[in-house]
């Protein structure tokens with residue numbers, strides 16, 4: 044029980060730090076480790092008003108000093124991170140697998156929300172994540188049980204696939220459809236989840252993205268040039284891969300047996 048409470052509190056604290064990364068990464072000169080200030084009135088936030096989740100609820104979602112609204116993203120990221128930490132703990136218990144899984148997930152949370160908020164995926168997140176994925180696979184410590192060869196090929200093929208799609212799209216439409224950030228996200232996913240994940244993630248993310256795009260255009264009556272945070276759909280597909288990856292490949296291999 045103490046372990047469970049500990050892991051949830053750790054999730055809340057890490058979630059709070061991920062919020063800081065999400066907010067400050069786009070501002071290049073901002074230091075991740077400086078003290079917290081309200082983004083609206085710039086006043087320093089006292090530590091007792093900066094407790095994950097709890098402070099947001101106690102303050103009614105408003106800054107103590109300027110009374111302006113605090114973004115819903117803070118409690119959502121904190122709560123989400125705590126839930127994922129708890130679920131991962133249920134899966135792995137206290138182990139090296141758990142630690143590496145939590146690092147992978149934390150990075151994905153940052154990527155999801157920087158793409159969601161700013162349409163940006165940062166190299167400073169994806170590239171070290173890729174390197175770590177390859178290194179732990181080399182030492183047989185990949186929590187998804189991927190071999191070193193699978194990790195390296197997964198990264199390279201993942202990157203090249205998106206690079207190629209992007210290039211073809213550019214040749215046909217003469218505009219950039221996807222950012223290189225998406226390619227680097229696939230680089231990291233290949234390094235952590237191996238080659239076999241790529242087909243699933245590509246297929247499902249494209250499917251989800253298309254549905255979202257169509258619904259968005261119908262509801263908002265906008266033209267087709269709406270910007271889409273494709274990285275968010277890639278990460279949703281990675282989550283679904285954990286649950287349905289096996290069934291998907293069983294179905295592809297034996298479509299009539301299922």
Ligand SMILES: [Zn+2]
Nearest residue numbers: 081084106109
């Ligand atoms: Zn304020």
